[in-house]
Amino acid sequence: MESFDVAVVGAGPAGSTAALAARRGGADVVLLDRSDFPRDKPCGDGLAPEVFDVLAALGVGDAAAGYPAVPTLRLVSPGGEVVARALHAGTRTIPRQVFDHRLVAAAVDAGVRFRRHRVRSVEQLGDRVVIDGTFTARVVVGADGAGSVVRQALGHPGNPPGHVALAIRGYAPAPAGPPEQRIVTIPGRWPAYAWSFPIGDGRANVGYGELLRGEALTRGYLLAQLGALLPDLELDAATDWRGHHLPLSTRRPAPGRGRLVLAGDALSLINPFTGEGIYYAVVSGTLAGAAAAGAVSATGGADVADRYRRALTRRLGGHLRHTAVAARLGRWPRLADAAVRAARDDQRVFDTLLAVGLADGRLTPAALWRIARRL
Numbered sequence: 001m002e003s004f005d006v007a008v009v010g011a012g013p014a015g016s017t018a019a020l021a022a023r024r025g026g027a028d029v030v031l032l033d034r035s036d037f038p039r040d041k042p043c044g045d046g047l048a049p050e051v052f053d054v055l056a057a058l059g060v061g062d063a064a065a066g067y068p069a070v071p072t073l074r075l076v077s078p079g080g081e082v083v084a085r086a087l088h089a090g091t092r093t094i095p096r097q098v099f100d101h102r103l104v105a106a107a108v109d110a111g112v113r114f115r116r117h118r119v120r121s122v123e124q125l126g127d128r129v130v131i132d133g134t135f136t137a138r139v140v141v142g143a144d145g146a147g148s149v150v151r152q153a154l155g156h157p158g159n160p161p162g163h164v165a166l167a168i169r170g171y172a173p174a175p176a177g178p179p180e181q182r183i184v185t186i187p188g189r190w191p192a193y194a195w196s197f198p199i200g201d202g203r204a205n206v207g208y209g210e211l212l213r214g215e216a217l218t219r220g221y222l223l224a225q226l227g228a229l230l231p232d233l234e235l236d237a238a239t240d241w242r243g244h245h246l247p248l249s250t251r252r253p254a255p256g257r258g259r260l261v262l263a264g265d266a267l268s269l270i271n272p273f274t275g276e277g278i279y280y281a282v283v284s285g286t287l288a289g290a291a292a293a294g295a296v297s298a299t300g301g302a303d304v305a306d307r308y309r310r311a312l313t314r315r316l317g318g319h320l321r322h323t324a325v326a327a328r329l330g331r332w333p334r335l336a337d338a339a340v341r342a343a344r345d346d347q348r349v350f351d352t353l354l355a356v357g358l359a360d361g362r363l364t365p366a367a368l369w370r371i372a373r374r375l
C-alpha cells in the first residue's frame with residue numbers, strides 16, 4: 001500500500017489546484033484520476049479572468065498561453081432583450097484537453113505524484129483513509145466531479161431535480177465576424193441557454209444546457225434547441241459532441257467530515273445562473289489543499305473538515321448566499337429581461353452581473369435598483 005499525507009481524487013481543475021496547494025503547503029501528495037492526461041471533459045471551456053488570478057497565486061502563470069482573450073459578450077434574454085458589451089480583459093476559451101493537462105503538469109512539476117487509478121472505495125479507518133486497499137492518506141480531497149465517489153462515501157446523494165442541469169457541447173467552425181461570446185436564453189424552458197464561445201483557432205465551443213426538472217432530456221432534444229437558438233452555427237460540421245451533468249450550488253452537501261473534504265463539482269459549486277464551475281473548482285480546490293496541508297502538520301489531519309469549512313465560508317459564503325437569492329428571483333423571466341435591459345444601459349450593471357455569474361461577486365444595491373427600474 002502506498003502512503004501519503006494527502007490523496008486527491010480527480011485531476012480536473014479542483015483536484016489539480018488542491019494537489020498543488022497541498023504540495024505548496026509542504027504535504028506529500030498523490031493525485032489520482034481514472035484517465036491519463038491530456039483528456040477531454042465536456043465543458044463550454046469558457047474561463048473568466050478570475051480563474052487565472054487564482055492560478056497565478058498558486059504559481060501557475062502560463063495556463064492561458066496561446067489562447068487569445070475574447071473581447072465581447074452578446075447576451076439575449078428570455079424575452080429577446082440584447083446586450084453586447086466589452087468583457088473583462090482575459091476572458092478566454094481553452095479546450096479542457098489543454099487547460100486541465102496544463103494544471104496536472106504544473107502539479108507534477110511541483111512534486112505531486114500522479115497515478116492513473118479509478119477510485120471505487122474510500123474508508124476512514126482510525127487516523128488514516130484507505131482508498132481501494134491501494135493507497136492510504138491522512139486526508140482525502142474528493143474532487144471527482146459530478147458523480148463523485150468520495151461524496152457517496154460521505155453519504156451524500158447527488159443533487160435532486162431542480163438543482164442539477166444537463167448540457168451538451170461540441171466543436172463547430174467559428175461563426176463569421178469579430179470574435180464574441182454569444183449566449184442566447186430561451187423563453188418557456190428558462191433557465192436554459194445556448195452558447196457559442198470562439199477559441200481563436202477557427203473553432204468555437206458550442207452547446208446547449210437546461211435545468212433538469214425530473215424528466216429525461218435526450219441528445220436529439222438538446223441539439224435541436226441549440227440549432228433553433230443559434231441557427232447560423234454549422235452544426236453538421238461540428239465534432240466531439242458530449243454531454244454531462246452540472247450540480248448547481250443551490251443544493252450543496254456539507255463540505256467535509258472527518259478526514260474527507262469535497263471540492264468543485266463534487267461539492268455542487270456550479271453557478272446556477274451561468275453553469276460556470278471552473279472558477280469555483282479552482283477556488284475550492286486551492287482552499288481544500290491548503291486546509292489539508294495545514295491540518296496534516298497541525299493535527300495529523302484530524303481537523304481538516306473544520307479548517308476547510310471555515311475557509312470556504314470566508315471566501316465564498318457571501319457570494320453563495322447572493323446567488324441562491326438571485327437564482328430564485330432570476331427564474332422569473334421578466335426579471336432576467338429587466339437585468340439585460342439595465343446591463344445594456346449601464347456598464348456597471350453588466351460588470352456586476354458578470355461578477356455574480358462568473359466569479360465571487362455580490363448583487364449590489366445600486367445594480368438591484370437599476371434592474372428594478374427597468375422592470
Ligand SMILES: Cc1cc2nc3c(=O)[nH]c(=O)nc-3n(C[C@H](O)[C@H](O)[C@H](O)COP(=O)(O)OP(=O)(O)OC[C@H]3O[C@@H](n4cnc5c(N)ncnc54)[C@H](O)[C@@H]3O)c2cc1C
Binds near residue numbers: 015034043149279
Ligand atoms: C456541457 C458543459 C459546459 C460547461 N461549460 C462551462 C464553462 O464554459 N465554464 C465553466 O467554468 N464551467 C463550465 N461547466 C462546468 C465545468 O465543466 C465544471 O464545473 C468543472 O469541470 C468542475 O471541475 P472539477 O475539477 O470539480 O470536476 P471535473 O472537471 O469533472 O474533474 C473530475 C475529475 O475526476 C475524475 N474522476 C471522476 N471519478 C473518478 C474516480 N472514481 N476515480 C478517479 N478519478 C475520477 C475525472 O476523470 C475527472 O478528471 C460546464 C459543464 C458542462 C457539462
